[in-house]
Amino acid sequence: MKNKVYFIRASREEGAEVIARKARAIYLALGLNEKIEPEDFVALKIHFGEKNNTGHIKPRWLTGIIDEVLKKSQRAFLSDSNTLYVGNRSNSVDHIRLAWEHGFTPDVVRIPVIIADGLIGREKTEVKVDGQRIQTSRIASAFLHSDAMLCLTHVTGHVQSGVGAAIKNLGMGCASRAGKLDQHSVVHPxxxxxxxxxxxxxxxxxxxxxxxxxxxxxxxxxxxxxxxxxxxxxxxxxxxxMKWDEDSRRLQEKMAEYALSVKNHFRDKICFLNFILQVTKDCDCMAKNQPAIVADVGIVGSLDPVAVDRASIDLVLKTAGQDAFKKGYNIDWSVQLAYGEKIGLGSQKYELVEIKDF
Ligand code: SF4
Ligand code: SF4
Known part of the structure; x- marks a missing residue:
C-alpha cells in the first residue's frame, strides 16, 4: 500500500502567516493531533540553525501547528540535541540562547525550548537495535521520555549523506553526542x-x-x-x-537504523513535516547565509519518514530539472531511502495528495 504524503505549495515570499496556516493544514491532515492525550509530553523536534544560519525553519512558521498541539496538551516543547562539533549548539545553555536569538522565544512559540540530551550532551537512553550496523542506539533522553513527536525538518543537501531530511533529523538529530559519534565513526576523511x-x-x-x-x-x-x-x-x-561510496553508505545505513529505533518508540504517535523552502547545499549547521539551490517548493507531511523524504527529493529534482543535491555533493543520497525501506523504517512508494483548500 502506498503511504500518503500531503503537499501544499508554498514560498517564503508569502510570509510567515500564510506558511504557518499551510503547515497547520498539513499537520491536521496527518491525524496525529487526534491521538494526543492531555498528559502527553509532545516533542517538536527541530534544528534551530547554527549562529548566522538563515535557512532554518522559522519560529513563526510553526505557530499554527503549535496552536493545534496546545489544544490537546500543554506539555509540548521544541527540542534538539547538542552537536558534536565546536559551535554554538554543543551545550544546552549556548544552544537555548541561540534558539532565542533565532526567535524561538516564549512570546512567539508559546512553548519551552528543551535540549534533549542535557547540559553537556550526556543525558542518553540506550535502545536495543540489533541491526546490521548498530547493536544499541544512544538517543537523547528527553525524546524517549516523550509520548509523541512532530519531526519538523528543513530539507537540505548534505556533505556526508547527500540529502538531509526527515531520516537524518530523526536518526542523527535525535542521537545524543555519543550516538552521533557512533554514527560518524565510519567516516574517514x-x-x-x-x-x-x-x-x-x-x-x-x-x-x-x-x-x-x-x-x-x-x-x-x-x-x-x-x-x-x-x-x-x-x-x-x-x-x-571522504571515501564517498564506502563512508557515506555506512553513515546513511547507521543513520537509518538510529531513525528506526526512535520511530519504534513512538509507534503511531509520530509524524514528519518537511519544509522544502530555501533548500541549501549544506545543512543548517552552517554558520552562514546560504543561497537556495532550487526555487521554493512547499511543505510535505506524512506518517512515513521514508515516503516524506522520497517525495521531498522528487519534488526538488522536478522543480530544479536536475539532481540539485548531486550537483552540490556527488553523493548517492538514495542509500538512506533504500536501506530505510529494507529495515522497515518506511516505504519509497507514496501517493502525493495536494491540498489546495485550507
Ligand atoms: S587548504 Fe589544507 S589547511 Fe586549509 S582548510 Fe584545506 S585542508 Fe585544511
Ligand atoms: S579531522 Fe576528523 S574530527 Fe577533525 S574535523 Fe575532520 S572529520 Fe572532524
Missing part, C-alpha cells in the same frame, strides 16, 4: 596534499585536535578523528575528501 594550501582553517574547526600541520600541508590523525565532517565543509580548496 583524507587530505589531498597536492590541493592543500596549508591555510590551517580546518585545524581551527576540528573538535578532536586530529589535524596536524606539517611544513607544506596538513594531515589527519585517524586515531583522534571522530568523523564529524567539519573539515570537509570548511576547506575552501576541496582538499579534504
Amino acid at each position: 583524507r587530505v589531498n596534499t597536492k590541493q592543500c594550501r596549508n591555510c590551517g582553517l580546518c585545524i581551527r574547526y576540528c573538535p578532536a585536535g586530529a589535524i596536524i600541520q606539517t611544513e607544506s600541508y596538513v594531515l589527519i590523525d585517524d586515531e583522534k578523528c571522530i568523523g564529524c565532517g567539519e573539515c570537509l565543509v570548511v576547506c575552501k580548496y576541496g582538499a579534504i575528501k
Whole structure:
C-alpha cells in the first residue's frame, strides 16, 4: 500500500502567516493531533540553525501547528540535541540562547525550548537495535521520555549523506553526542596534499585536535578523528575528501537504523513535516547565509519518514530539472531511502495528495 504524503505549495515570499496556516493544514491532515492525550509530553523536534544560519525553519512558521498541539496538551516543547562539533549548539545553555536569538522565544512559540540530551550532551537512553550496523542506539533522553513527536525538518543537501531530511533529523538529530559519534565513526576523511594550501582553517574547526600541520600541508590523525565532517565543509580548496561510496553508505545505513529505533518508540504517535523552502547545499549547521539551490517548493507531511523524504527529493529534482543535491555533493543520497525501506523504517512508494483548500 502506498503511504500518503500531503503537499501544499508554498514560498517564503508569502510570509510567515500564510506558511504557518499551510503547515497547520498539513499537520491536521496527518491525524496525529487526534491521538494526543492531555498528559502527553509532545516533542517538536527541530534544528534551530547554527549562529548566522538563515535557512532554518522559522519560529513563526510553526505557530499554527503549535496552536493545534496546545489544544490537546500543554506539555509540548521544541527540542534538539547538542552537536558534536565546536559551535554554538554543543551545550544546552549556548544552544537555548541561540534558539532565542533565532526567535524561538516564549512570546512567539508559546512553548519551552528543551535540549534533549542535557547540559553537556550526556543525558542518553540506550535502545536495543540489533541491526546490521548498530547493536544499541544512544538517543537523547528527553525524546524517549516523550509520548509523541512532530519531526519538523528543513530539507537540505548534505556533505556526508547527500540529502538531509526527515531520516537524518530523526536518526542523527535525535542521537545524543555519543550516538552521533557512533554514527560518524565510519567516516574517514583524507587530505589531498597536492590541493592543500596549508591555510590551517580546518585545524581551527576540528573538535578532536586530529589535524596536524606539517611544513607544506596538513594531515589527519585517524586515531583522534571522530568523523564529524567539519573539515570537509570548511576547506575552501576541496582538499579534504571522504571515501564517498564506502563512508557515506555506512553513515546513511547507521543513520537509518538510529531513525528506526526512535520511530519504534513512538509507534503511531509520530509524524514528519518537511519544509522544502530555501533548500541549501549544506545543512543548517552552517554558520552562514546560504543561497537556495532550487526555487521554493512547499511543505510535505506524512506518517512515513521514508515516503516524506522520497517525495521531498522528487519534488526538488522536478522543480530544479536536475539532481540539485548531486550537483552540490556527488553523493548517492538514495542509500538512506533504500536501506530505510529494507529495515522497515518506511516505504519509497507514496501517493502525493495536494491540498489546495485550507
Ligand atoms: S582548510 Fe584545506 S587548504 Fe586549509 S589547511 Fe585544511 S585542508 Fe589544507
Ligand atoms: S579531522 Fe575532520 S572529520 Fe576528523 S574530527 Fe577533525 S574535523 Fe572532524
